[in-house]
Amino acid sequence: MTTEFTDILRNALAVEIPDQVREDCRQRVMAGADQILVRKQARSNRPANRRLQIFKPVALASAMFTLLFAGTAWAATGAEPDDFLYPVKQHLEAARTSIALQNIDRARVQIAHAQTRMDEIDNMASRDRSNYIPALLADYDRLMASATEHLQAAAADGEDISEVQALMTAARTRHDELLRSLTGPGPDTDQPGTNMGTGTTSTMETPDTGMQNDGGNGGMDNGTAPESHSPGDDGSDAGNAGPGSMTPQAPSMEQGGPGSGGSGGSMHPSNMSSPTGMSSQSVSEPEPDSQPAARMTGR
Amino acid sequence: MSEKRELKKLVRRVQSGDLEAYGALYDRFFDSVYGYVLRQVREPADAEDIVSGVFLEVLEKIDGFTWRGAGFAAWLFRIARNDVLDHFRRRGNRSRETELTVGIDAVPAAELVESLAERSWDEQELRTAITRLSEEQQQVILLKLMLNFSNRQIGDVLDKSEGAVKALRHRAMFSLRQILTEAQGK
Numbered sequence: 342m343t344t345e346f347t348d349i350l351r352n353a354l355a356v357e358i359p360d361q362v363r364e365d366c367r368q369r370v371m372a373g374a375d376q377i378l379v380r381k382q383a384r385s386n387r388p389a390n391r392r393l394q395i396f397k398p399v400a401l402a403s404a405m406f407t408l409l410f411a412g413t414a415w416a417a418t419g420a421e422p423d424d425f426l427y428p429v430k431q432h433l434e435a436a437r438t439s440i441a442l443q444n445i446d447r448a449r450v451q452i453a454h455a456q457t458r459m460d461e462i463d464n465m466a467s468r469d470r471s472n473y474i475p476a477l478l479a480d481y482d483r484l485m486a487s488a489t490e491h492l493q494a495a496a497a498d499g500e501d502i503s504e505v506q507a508l509m510t511a512a513r514t515r516h517d518e519l520l521r522s523l524t525g526p527g528p529d530t531d532q533p534g535t536n537m538g539t540g541t542t543s544t545m546e547t548p549d550t551g552m553q554n555d556g557g558n559g560g561m562d563n564g565t566a567p568e569s570h571s572p573g574d575d576g577s578d579a580g581n582a583g584p585g586s587m588t589p590q591a592p593s594m595e596q597g598g599p600g601s602g603g604s605g606g607s608m609h610p611s612n613m614s615s616p617t618g619m620s621s622q623s624v625s626e627p628e629p630d631s632q633p634a635a636r637m638t639g640r
Numbered sequence: 641m642s643e644k645r646e647l648k649k650l651v652r653r654v655q656s657g658d659l660e661a662y663g664a665l666y667d668r669f670f671d672s673v674y675g676y677v678l679r680q681v682r683e684p685a686d687a688e689d690i691v692s693g694v695f696l697e698v699l700e701k702i703d704g705f706t707w708r709g710a711g712f713a714a715w716l717f718r719i720a721r722n723d724v725l726d727h728f729r730r731r732g733n734r735s736r737e738t739e740l741t742v743g744i745d746a747v748p749a750a751e752l753v754e755s756l757a758e759r760s761w762d763e764q765e766l767r768t769a770i771t772r773l774s775e776e777q778q779q780v781i782l783l784k785l786m787l788n789f790s791n792r793q794i795g796d797v798l799d800k801s802e803g804a805v806k807a808l809r810h811r812a813m814f815s816l817r818q819i820l821t822e823a824q825g826k
Contacts, residue, residue, distance in 0.1 A: 354785055356678050362684065363674075371663060374696065378699070
């Protein structure tokens with residue numbers, strides 16, 4: 342376009358705007374603008390949006406926590422007593438037990454945990470970490486005693502406990518074998534056995550709890566067990582099968598303290614007077630909720 | 641502060657809901673938008689309605705505006721153009737195309753307008769001639785001459801490439817010459 346002609350066109354297109362028009366339009370637009378901004382503000386303040394804004398960081402934190410927790414939990418499931426995640430494993434076990442609502446389910450879960458303790462004992466022994474074994478045995482006792490209680494309660498309720506009872510028997514059998522393998526030849530050989538340096542008093546002579554003394558089922562097969570075999574008042578269960586009865590003694594056992602049989606920590610069968618592996622003499626005060634293995638890891 | 645940076649700041653303030661900034665934006669662009677609209681619809685009352693609608697639409701949509709493409713002015717006039725088109729559609733005047741837009745040869749635009757510049761033109765006559773151009777040709781003339789838009793900005797308003805805008809401008813000037821020559825002969 343040549344400059345001259347475009348200038349002519351530009352001039353022709355120029356518009357003169359009266360101030361009144363400018364002002365009228367402005368008032369109209371600003372009034373409308375006010376409404377639009379109020380509407381926009383209301384839209385951004387909607388409860389859903391506010392909730393979303395609050396929820397976002399919470400959701401993010403929850404997701405991170407869940408991931409962290411799930412990762413830790415996953416890692417903890419395979420933790421051994423000398424691992425720093427072992428306390429987490431214990432808490433998970435406790436949680437698993439507490440979510441089992443029925444007595445029979447609780448017993449089943451606790452027997453499974455008792456089996457885990459024996460795996461750990463086996464592992465610790467093979468890795469020459471025998472100082473962990475007493476507390477593991479104590480925890481085994483605690484679990485089995487508690488499982489016995491739950492099983493008795495289930496039997497009293499008229500539930501069929503045969504399957505769980507079989508699991509319990511299997512656990513005890515394994516426990517006996519494990520002790521045998523740890524201590525070497527029996528008492529009649531008069532061998533000192535494997536010195537675990539633990540002061541544990543597990544015995545091989547009567548290797549079962551009260552339930553097994555009654556023919557392997559704790560006298561519950563007739564459904565009359567609760568009174569006659571309640572832990573703590575039955576001679577065979579007393580002091581060793583009560584809930585958590587062993588737990589307070591774990592540290593003193595490690596040190597071979599009073600009530601340990603005076604062998605300075607020997608696991609020789611002659612020192613093992615209690616059928617579940619812990620001396621009733623060593624039990625001063627039952628602490629049902631204590632976790633011996635947790636103390637163990639705090640070495 | 642450069643004009644562009646100042647405009648960016650103003651737009652950002654409007655996006656955050658600043659009514660005062662919106663007023664400043666309105667003052668800055670009202671004259672050009674009003675002139676652009678009035679030259680197409682010719683009725684001041686219609687122009688006022690359309691311009692008010694354009695500015696309110698700007699406020700509604702400004703949250704979605706980003707500094708991509710040819711900038712804020714091009715975005716604003718795109719809205720204005722669409723509102724004018726809607727106005728004509730509502731009136732049943734769907735197309736402003738004329739037969740003059742068809743079959744135009746590639747003649748240099750400068751050559752076409754030289755002879756036109758030699759005589760004096762009545763402004764009303766020129767404006768009428770422009771309204772006889774196709775809608776897109778009118779847009780090129782208006783945006784180029786009234787608002788001094790670059791080809792890129794015009795392309796953004798019309799949704800065309802810069803090359804297409806150049807060709808469109810050439811055709812617009814050729815058509816304008818034909819219209820004016822015709823008018824001269826009468």
